[in-house]
Amino acid sequence: MISKQMEETLNKQMNRELFSAYLYLAMSAYFETAIMKGFAKWMRLQAKEEEAHALKFYDFIIARGGKVSFLPIESPKTNWTSTGKVFEHAYVHEQKVTSLINSLVELAIKEKDHATFEMLQWFVKEQVEEEAQANEILSKIKTFGDIPGKLFYLDHELGKRE
Numbered sequence: 001m002i003s004k005q006m007e008e009t010l011n012k013q014m015n016r017e018l019f020s021a022y023l024y025l026a027m028s029a030y031f032e033t034a035i036m037k038g039f040a041k042w043m044r045l046q047a048k049e050e051e052a053h054a055l056k057f058y059d060f061i062i063a064r065g066g067k068v069s070f071l072p073i074e075s076p077k078t079n080w081t082s083t084g085k086v087f088e089h090a091y092v093h094e095q096k097v098t099s100l101i102n103s104l105v106e107l108a109i110k111e112k113d114h115a116t117f118e119m120l121q122w123f124v125k126e127q128v129e130e131e132a133q134a135n136e137i138l139s140k141i142k143t144f145g146d147i148p149g150k151l152f153y154l155d156h157e158l159g160k161r162e
């Protein structure tokens, strides 16, 4: 069993993961409009990953005898002024998600909820990767100068993501 507070917090995190999927899909749509197919594909796959994150919380809440809540999903931002701004946003967003995961871990420790603590370790590791990949792409964009012509190569590279 999970506590009521834990159930509520896990449900909120499931909602934030769905919001993340929405946000990355909005970023994908932005790149589709800009005819940057590689960036669009990368973001679409990222949205899929976020959906999978949400389902991990969904499955866990049910497995622990909790009730899944379907909270409203916030509308994401849909426009940015440059490719660099999109990845700055993604990087800051992932840092926020990390802090939410950390708060959940702290709650699990406080409640001596070992099962939830254990499940969250997957997310702790995943967030290291999520932050690193957003930051790495952002750094490359900064190196290239965020100029459309120079971003062609990066668009091609990101389009290889499977």
Ligand code: FEO
Pocket (backbone or CB within 6 Å): 017, 020, 049, 050, 053, 094, 097, 130
């Ligand atoms: Fe589900 Fe990008 O963190």
